[in-house]
Amino acid sequence: MSTEPSKDLETFPNPQPERDYTIRMRIPEFTCLCPKTGQPDFATLHLEYVADELCVELKSLKLYIWSFRDEGAFHEDVTNRMLGDLVAATRPRFMRLTAEFNVRGGIYTTVVAEHRDPAWQAPLPVHLP
Secondary structure (H helix, E strand, O other), X not given: OOOXXXXXXXXXXXXXXXXXXXXXXXXXXXXXXXXXXXXXXXXXXXXXXXXXXXXXXXXXXXXXXXXXXXXXXXXXHHHHHHHXXXXXXHOOOEEEEEEEEEEEOOEEEEEEEEXXXXXXXXXXXXXXX
C-alpha cells in the first residue's frame, strides 16, 4: 500500500490571507468504532473554516480521517478531538466541524463543534434584494 493512515496534518500558506473567505469540505467516508460494542460507526463530516495564514492540505486530511477507522470513540469526543487537531495545525480565524453520524440504535447523532479566534470579527451577512 502506498499510503497509510496518519495523525499528521500538513498545511500550506493561505494564498489570500488578507481576505475572509470560507473553505467548505464534505467528507462522506468517516468511520470509527463504537467504544462500547466495537461495531463500526459511519459519518459524513462537514468542515468549514475561514483560514488565517494556513490551509489544511487535502491528502494529509484524508489520511488523518482514515486514522480513526480502528479507534473506539464516542461521537462527541471524536468530533471535538478532530476540531482541536485541525485548529492546532491551521490556527484559523473560524472553524466549524459538523459530524453527521449514521443511525445507531434507532438514533441519528449530529455533533457540531466550533472554534473562533477571539481577535476575529465575522463579516456582516449580505442580503441582496
